[in-house]
Amino acid sequence: MQKYLKSAAVLGALAMLPLVACGGDNNAKSNGDTVTRQAAGDLTAPGGARRLDGDQSGAVRAAINDGTPRNVILLIGDGMGDSEITIARNYEKGAGGVLDGLDALPLTGQYTTYALRKDGKPNYVTDSAASATAWSTGTKTYNGALGIDIKDAPHATILELAKAQGFATGDVTTSEIQDATPASQFSHITERDCYGPEEMADACPAETLEKGGPGSVTEQMLATRPDLTLGGGFETFAQTATAGDYAGKTLEVQAKERGYQIVRTAGELDSVAQADQDKPVLGLFADGNLPVRWTGPAAVRQGYLQPAGRCADNPARGAGVPKLADMTAKAIDLLKDSKSGSEKGFFLQVEGASIDKRDHAADPCGQIGETVDFDAAVQQALEFARADGNTLVIVTADHGHSSQIVEEYTEDDLRDLAGDAQQPIEKVRDVMYPGLTRRLTTADDAEMIISYGTSADVEVEDESHTGTQVRVAAYGPRAANVLGLTDQTDLFFTMTDALGIDRDAQ
Numbered sequence: 141m142q143k144y145l146k147s148a149a150v151l152g153a154l155a156m157l158p159l160v161a162c163g164g165d166n167n168a169k170s171n172g173d174t175v176t177r178q179a180a181g182d183l184t185a186p187g188g189a190r191r192l193d194g195d196q197s198g199a200v201r202a203a204i205n206d207g208t209p210r211n212v213i214l215l216i217g218d219g220m221g222d223s224e225i226t227i228a229r230n231y232e233k234g235a236g237g238v239l240d241g242l243d244a245l246p247l248t249g250q251y252t253t254y255a256l257r258k259d260g261k262p263n264y265v266t267d268s269a270a271s272a273t274a275w276s277t278g279t280k281t282y283n284g285a286l287g288i289d290i291k292d293a294p295h296a297t298i299l300e301l302a303k304a305q306g307f308a309t310g311d312v313t314t315s316e317i318q319d320a321t322p323a324s325q326f327s328h329i330t331e332r333d334c335y336g337p338e339e340m341a342d343a344c345p346a347e348t349l350e351k352g353g354p355g356s357v358t359e360q361m362l363a364t365r366p367d368l369t370l371g372g373g374f375e376t377f378a379q380t381a382t383a384g385d386y387a388g389k390t391l392e393v394q395a396k397e398r399g400y401q402i403v404r405t406a407g408e409l410d411s412v413a414q415a416d417q418d419k420p421v422l423g424l425f426a427d428g429n430l431p432v433r434w435t436g437p438a439a440v441r442q443g444y445l446q447p448a449g450r451c452a453d454n455p456a457r458g459a460g461v462p463k464l465a466d467m468t469a470k471a472i473d474l475l476k477d478s479k480s481g482s483e484k485g486f487f488l489q490v491e492g493a494s495i496d497k498r499d500h501a502a503d504p505c506g507q508i509g510e511t512v513d514f515d516a517a518v519q520q521a522l523e524f525a526r527a528d529g530n531t532l533v534i535v536t537a538d539h540g541h542s543s544q545i546v547e548e549y550t551e552d553d554l555r556d557l558a559g560d561a562q563q564p565i566e567k568v569r570d571v572m573y574p575g576l577t578r579r580l581t582t583a584d585d586a587e588m589i590i591s592y593g594t595s596a597d598v599e600v601e602d603e604s605h606t607g608t609q610v611r612v613a614a615y616g617p618r619a620a621n622v623l624g625l626t627d628q629t630d631l632f633f634t635m636t637d638a639l640g641i642d643r644d645a646q
Contacts, residue, residue, distance in 0.1 A: 179236025219496025241518025436505025
């Protein structure tokens with residue numbers, strides 16, 4: 141029994157590769173080059189799996205740029221822990237391959253993700269609302285809360301501060317725009333699910349417009365008025381305001397009367413030529429969350445016993461739904477060319493939301509496809525930043541999640557273990573694979589078993605977050621501030637300092 145447990149522990153330990161430029165001192169290029177970490181060649185040959193080439197000291201020095209950026213692009217892979225990245229890389233590119241966006245960032249570190257309880261003690265497993273509040277405001281809060289501290293006092297977000305101080309601003313997601321991560325940039329509320337006036341009546345009655353509060357998440361977005369907001373969540377705009385200047389009108393009518401350009405398809409987004417305070421853009425490409433890229437077999441009890449599967453394109457994602465990479469590229473173009481963007485710069489947050497959502501559902505293909513899509517968005521940000529030279533790109537996650545690559549035990553292994561323990565083989569299987577599992581065939585034409593271990597009951601259908609620290613990586617001026625161990629709250633100060641934002645301004 142001990143030899144198998146030891147082997148599983150070794151295979152379960154996922155090492156973080158430092159993302160610094162390859163080639164050593166002699167091959168270091170210009171300041172802040174992105175990198176290639178493809179394995180050298182034949183994985184079976186000595187050195188064939190090697191990703192480094194010579195001493196990296198000069199390359200690290202070359203990647204450090206202490207200049208002052210004009211723009212900050214923050215990309216959040218929701219639920220994208222190290223394991224989720226590794227699973228996607230193995231499936232799409234192979235064990236020795238690289239993800240062309242996530243693995244190209246030259247400087248990387250880790251940050252802590254814990255939330256707080258109302259009594260001020262740590263809550264070691266955060267939700268997306270508390271974690272997003274940490275980097276958007278620099279303030280720890282309790283799970284479920286957005287833009288407020290544990291005493292429910294509001295704190296200005298980087299998007300609000302940037303907008304007030306002359307920067308162009310954007311917020312892009314594949315979820316409903318009212319979901320926790322995008323909403324963290326424009327809302328201050330005790331319950332993240334208070335999307336519209338209807339939810340406010342039940343869950344946030346003291347914060348309604350009638351009571352002098354800030355109103356629902358959607359109403360706060362309309363009032364905050366980012367230059368560009370893209371995602372899903374159209375169904376909430378059918379709700380009717382119950383107080384304020386737009387009482388009796390739907391939120392969709394309110395948005396139009398406030399001057400928003402509402403676009404519903406990829407084609408309509410392509411045709412948009414302006415995004416600013418005169419004509420802010422509100423892209424709503426689904427009633428709820430945007431459909432995911434890939435579908436495939438979900439993890440189930442003893443799913444590792446089933447034949448290995450492959451992922452397939454999701455037929456629900458038609459041509460009218462824009463890809464995250466396309467939304468990212470369009471947002472960058474519109475913000476940089478706007479009056480505020482061209483004169484001062486811009487802040488843009490981009491979220492790949494359904495890495496988390498499909499991880500919750502123990503859906504490996506959905507999760508992997510969304511990670512691959514997120515990687516394409518990172519590539520768009522890096523392409524712009526390399527050409528621009530004055531843009532800080534930061535890529536991270538809000539928290540870890542439950543998916544893991546686990547060791548395969550053959551039936552002979554399990555029979556041996558069953559004999560040693562004098563237990564039925566079915567019971568040994570449950571011990572060695574306690575969660576939901578699924579076997580997939582990767583780009584290497586090898587089989588990989590993915591396990592979801594925080595819920596062993598397929599009827600629950602809700603794997604939970606984990607309290608692990610997660611990767612944070614960066615490129616461009618001030619990228620070195622993500623190195624080593626930091627906290628999510630550090631990111632707020634790194635970004636506001638980089639843009640020269642006055643955090644005390646009202």
